[in-house]
Amino acid sequence: MDRETRGADGARTCETRYFATSLDPAVVTAAALLRLVRGHWSVENSLHFEKDRWWDEDRHVCRRPGLAERFTTLLSAAVSVLRVLNPGGKGEPLKAQADALNWDIERAINLMTR
Numbered sequence: 001m002d003r004e005t006r007g008a009d010g011a012r013t014c015e016t017r018y019f020a021t022s023l024d025p026a027v028v029t030a031a032a033l034l035r036l037v038r039g040h041w042s043v044e045n046s047l048h049f050e051k052d053r054w055w056d057e058d059r060h061v062c063r064r065p066g067l068a069e070r071f072t073t074l075l076s077a078a079v080s081v082l083r084v085l086n087p088g089g090k091g092e093p094l095k096a097q098a099d100a101l102n103w104d105i106e107r108a109i110n111l112m113t114r
Contacts, residue, residue, distance in 0.1 A: 050094065054098075
Protein backbone atom coordinates (compact mmCIF):
# COMPACT_ATOMS: atom_id res chain seq x y z
CA MET A 1 0.00 0.00 0.00
CA ASP A 2 1.24 3.48 -0.84
CA ARG A 3 -0.34 6.71 0.37
CA GLU A 4 0.23 10.08 -1.20
CA THR A 5 -1.17 13.48 -0.29
CA ARG A 6 -1.16 16.19 -2.92
CA GLY A 7 -2.20 19.78 -2.98
CA ALA A 8 -3.14 21.31 -6.30
CA ASP A 9 -4.63 24.79 -6.40
CA GLY A 10 -5.13 24.71 -2.64
CA ALA A 11 -7.22 21.53 -2.72
CA ARG A 12 -5.74 18.58 -0.83
CA THR A 13 -6.39 15.02 -1.90
CA CYS A 14 -5.16 11.74 -0.46
CA GLU A 15 -4.73 8.63 -2.58
CA THR A 16 -4.21 5.10 -1.31
CA ARG A 17 -2.93 2.55 -3.80
CA TYR A 18 -2.75 -1.20 -3.32
CA PHE A 19 -0.32 -3.49 -5.14
CA ALA A 20 -0.20 -7.26 -5.52
CA THR A 21 3.03 -9.20 -5.73
CA SER A 22 4.23 -12.78 -5.80
CA LEU A 23 7.35 -11.92 -3.79
CA ASP A 24 7.74 -13.83 -0.53
CA PRO A 25 6.95 -11.56 2.47
CA ALA A 26 9.55 -13.46 4.51
CA VAL A 27 12.23 -12.30 2.06
CA VAL A 28 11.12 -8.80 1.02
CA THR A 29 10.44 -5.98 3.46
CA ALA A 30 7.68 -3.40 3.08
CA ALA A 31 10.30 -0.70 2.50
CA ALA A 32 11.88 -2.74 -0.32
CA LEU A 33 8.47 -3.24 -1.95
CA LEU A 34 7.78 0.48 -1.74
CA ARG A 35 11.12 1.20 -3.46
CA LEU A 36 10.23 -1.28 -6.22
CA VAL A 37 6.82 0.31 -6.80
CA ARG A 38 8.14 3.86 -6.78
CA GLY A 39 11.04 2.86 -9.03
CA HIS A 40 8.58 1.44 -11.56
CA TRP A 41 6.55 4.65 -11.59
CA SER A 42 9.64 6.83 -11.96
CA VAL A 43 10.37 5.01 -15.23
CA GLU A 44 6.72 5.32 -16.27
CA ASN A 45 6.66 9.03 -15.54
CA SER A 46 10.00 9.86 -17.14
CA LEU A 47 9.80 7.96 -20.43
CA HIS A 48 6.48 6.27 -21.09
CA PHE A 49 4.34 9.24 -20.05
CA GLU A 50 6.32 11.48 -22.38
CA LYS A 51 5.98 9.09 -25.32
CA ASP A 52 2.28 8.53 -24.71
CA ARG A 53 1.33 12.14 -24.02
CA TRP A 54 3.13 13.69 -26.96
CA TRP A 55 3.24 10.87 -29.49
CA ASP A 56 0.07 8.90 -28.50
CA GLU A 57 2.04 5.67 -28.20
CA ASP A 58 -0.77 3.85 -26.37
CA ARG A 59 -3.28 4.59 -29.14
CA HIS A 60 -1.24 3.07 -31.96
CA VAL A 61 -2.62 -0.24 -33.15
CA CYS A 62 -0.21 -2.53 -34.96
CA ARG A 63 -1.72 -5.74 -36.30
CA ARG A 64 1.38 -7.23 -37.91
CA PRO A 65 3.40 -9.47 -35.58
CA GLY A 66 6.49 -7.69 -34.26
CA LEU A 67 5.50 -4.28 -35.63
CA ALA A 68 4.50 -2.82 -32.26
CA GLU A 69 7.88 -3.71 -30.77
CA ARG A 70 9.69 -2.12 -33.71
CA PHE A 71 7.58 1.03 -33.47
CA THR A 72 8.28 1.33 -29.73
CA THR A 73 12.00 0.80 -30.29
CA LEU A 74 12.14 3.52 -32.96
CA LEU A 75 10.16 5.95 -30.82
CA SER A 76 12.37 5.29 -27.78
CA ALA A 77 15.47 5.78 -29.93
CA ALA A 78 14.14 9.07 -31.30
CA VAL A 79 13.37 10.35 -27.79
CA SER A 80 16.84 9.30 -26.58
CA VAL A 81 18.55 11.02 -29.52
CA LEU A 82 16.61 14.22 -28.85
CA ARG A 83 17.62 14.13 -25.19
CA VAL A 84 21.30 13.62 -26.03
CA LEU A 85 21.53 16.14 -28.87
CA ASN A 86 19.26 18.71 -27.17
CA PRO A 87 18.84 20.75 -30.37
CA GLY A 88 16.60 23.37 -28.79
CA GLY A 89 18.83 24.21 -25.85
CA LYS A 90 17.92 24.15 -22.20
CA GLY A 91 14.34 24.64 -21.20
CA GLU A 92 12.69 23.86 -24.52
CA PRO A 93 10.27 20.93 -24.22
CA LEU A 94 11.22 17.76 -26.05
CA LYS A 95 8.04 17.84 -28.15
CA ALA A 96 8.80 21.39 -29.31
CA GLN A 97 12.30 20.29 -30.30
CA ALA A 98 10.90 17.34 -32.26
CA ASP A 99 8.35 19.56 -34.00
CA ALA A 100 11.04 22.09 -34.96
CA LEU A 101 13.18 19.34 -36.48
CA ASN A 102 10.15 17.95 -38.29
CA TRP A 103 9.77 21.28 -40.09
CA ASP A 104 13.49 21.62 -40.81
CA ILE A 105 14.63 18.25 -42.19
CA GLU A 106 18.04 19.61 -43.26
CA ARG A 107 18.77 20.68 -39.68
CA ALA A 108 17.65 17.27 -38.41
CA ILE A 109 19.99 15.48 -40.82
CA ASN A 110 22.86 17.80 -39.86
CA LEU A 111 22.29 17.02 -36.17
CA MET A 112 22.32 13.28 -36.84
CA THR A 113 25.50 13.39 -38.91
CA ARG A 114 27.67 15.73 -36.86
